[in-house]
Amino acid sequence: MLSYWEQYEPSIESMMLSQDANELDRMEKDEILSYLPPIKGRSILELGSGIGRFTEHLAExxxxxxxxxFMADYVEKNRQRHGHHAHVDFLRADVTELQFPAEKKFDVIFSNWLLMYLSDEEIKVLTRNMLSWLKDGGYLFIRESCFHPSGNIKLGSNPTFYRSPNEYFSLLQKEIGSCLSDDGGEDHHRSVFELSRANSVSAYVKAKGNPNQLCFLLKKMPYSAQEYESFQAFLDENQYSRKSILRYEKIFGPTYISTGGQETTIEFCKKLDLTPGQKVLDVGCGIGGSAFHMAREYGVEVRGVDLSTNMITLALENQAKQEEEVCFEITDITKAIFPDESFDVIYSRDTLLHIGDKETLFANFFKWLRPGGKVLISDYCRGDQEHSEHFLRYVAQRGYHLLTVPDYGTIFTKVGFASVEAKDVTDYFVDILHKETKFFSEQKEDFIKEFSAEDYNDILSGWQDKIQRCSEGDQAWGLFVAHK
Known part of the structure; x- marks a missing residue:
């Protein structure tokens, strides 16, 4: 790695490996910094700082x-540019060997293009170290190139690791750090990194059609004696494992993971009166189908968000095959923060069934929408009746929070929306389920070759169960449109 970087002068072009580095730097810097947690008055560690593209802002x-x-020339260039800040220390060190006294703790660790130059084992060691360097509740921010190179400077030997987002999640979230006690031994306090958000850098999407520049924000959290698991982990390891998503895609259609796939997406988007340049928030965007459709057919700017790391990873993989420019983000929509009045449309398909406090979420939707904006949601609902035991077991197993269609619609009015349409479209839902079942049966042989007979029967029985729950009045499907 040392010989690799010795090829380059300490310049912004070498830092970004791009001939148009100055323009890219101008486009992306404020965006990158906007993804940081609050840093005013905090103690910060900047790893892989290079010539200090971000040092000035962090120092201020x-x-x-x-x-x-670890490059002496780069450290010296950074010192020359920013050494007037008395509260900044400039260290030449290899992060894989870096050590700090046990009592030295940071609030935030920042790195921009660092882990892609480290092996998996080096990242594991560094992750444990970073957990020990951070205060409890402290944040780790990293930005990496995923899947493939993004620069336009031709490289000779290239020792860079272009990982998938999931590979980073695995490396960063599976390691457990232990703090040192006063006598130098490990005490009982252990911690892990929990992902707060991960998103594409929109400047690269707009400038290069490249969504594979990813920012990750992780928080140091206590690790209990029991197995650590978040709701995100529950989704990724159960209902939305990579294999499960790919199985669902076979019945919904390419890039889709919601009822009716492209057919319902076309139909529902007609209700939104989308015009070029509008900003759309796609909540629970899955693997990108609706987002790609809206960007392609209407020329809108779509930000797709989903809590599942597997969903967003596949969405990014799908984008590599698309011409549409969509920004994807892994985030918990119940904890998300967007500026007020920043979207013209909020769109969500069969996702909010996972969320209990819909009133708070819809109040946020109202804040995030511009005046005149619209929200469109389709979602699983429950029938207005005494429910069967098998339906109650199904809802409990999935962790769903289902309302009746009227109750769902009432919440929109309560938080301030006007002209609320709350339609029970269960009959349409059942028609689609029958169509999807027929289509799925026709591709049985190919599906079994790719997956298995067990997988085929599992999907087919799942669709048949939905039809039965709807016919018995337990399950319903709601379509909601509301205006600000």
Whole structure:
């Protein structure tokens, strides 16, 4: 790695490996910094700081900043540019060997294009170290190139690791750090990184049609004696494992993971009066189908968000085959923060059934929408009746929070929406289920070759169960349109 970087002068072009680095830097810097947690008055560690593209901003806000890079020329260039800040320490060190005294703790660790130059084992060691360097509740921010290179400077030997987002999640979230006690031994306090958000850098989407520049924000959380698991992990490891998503895609259609696939997407989008340049938030965007459709057919700017890391990873893989420019983000929509009045449309398909506090969420939707904006949601609902035991077991197993169609619609009015349409479209839902079942049966042989007979029977019985629950009045499907 040392010989690799010795090929380049300490410049912004070498930092970004791009001939148009100055323009890219101008386009992306404010965006990158906007993804950071609050840093005013905090203690910050900047790893792989290079010539200090971000050092100035960090120094202006931090109570104390430590910047680290392993190339002497780059450290010296950074010192020349930013050494006037008395509260900044400039260290030349290899992050794989970096050590700090046990009592030295940071609020935030920042790195921009660092882990892609480390092996998996080096990242595992660094992850444990970063957990020990951070205060409880502290944040780790990283930005990496995923899947393939993004620069336009031709490389000779290239020792970079272009991982998938899921590979980073696995490396960063599976490691467990232990803090040192006063006598130098490990105490009982252990911690892990929990993903707060991950998203494409929109500047690269707009400038290069490249959604594979990913920012990750992780928070240091306590690790209990029991197995650590979040709701995100529950989704990724159960209902929305990669294999499960790919199985569902076979029945919904390419890039789709919601009822009716492209057919219902075309039909529902007609209700939105979309015009070029509008901004759309696609909540529970899955593997990208609706987002690609809206961007392609209407010329709107779509931000697709989903809590499942597997969904967004597949959405990014799908985008590599699409011409549409969509920004994808892994985030918990119940914890998301967007500026008020930043979207013209909020769109969600069969996702909010996972969320209990819909009133707070819809109040946020109202804030995030511009005046005159619309929200369109389709979602699983429950019938207005005494429910069967098998339906109650199904809802409990999936962790769903289902309302009747009228109750769902009432919440929109309660939080301030006007002209609320709450339609029970269960008959349409059942028609689609029959169509999808017929289509799925016709591709049985090919599906079994790719997956298995067990997988085929599992999907088929799942669709048949939905039809039965609807025919018995337990399950319903609601379509909701509301206006700000």
């Amino acid at each position: 806000n931090a109570k104390h900043l430590t910047t680290v890079d």
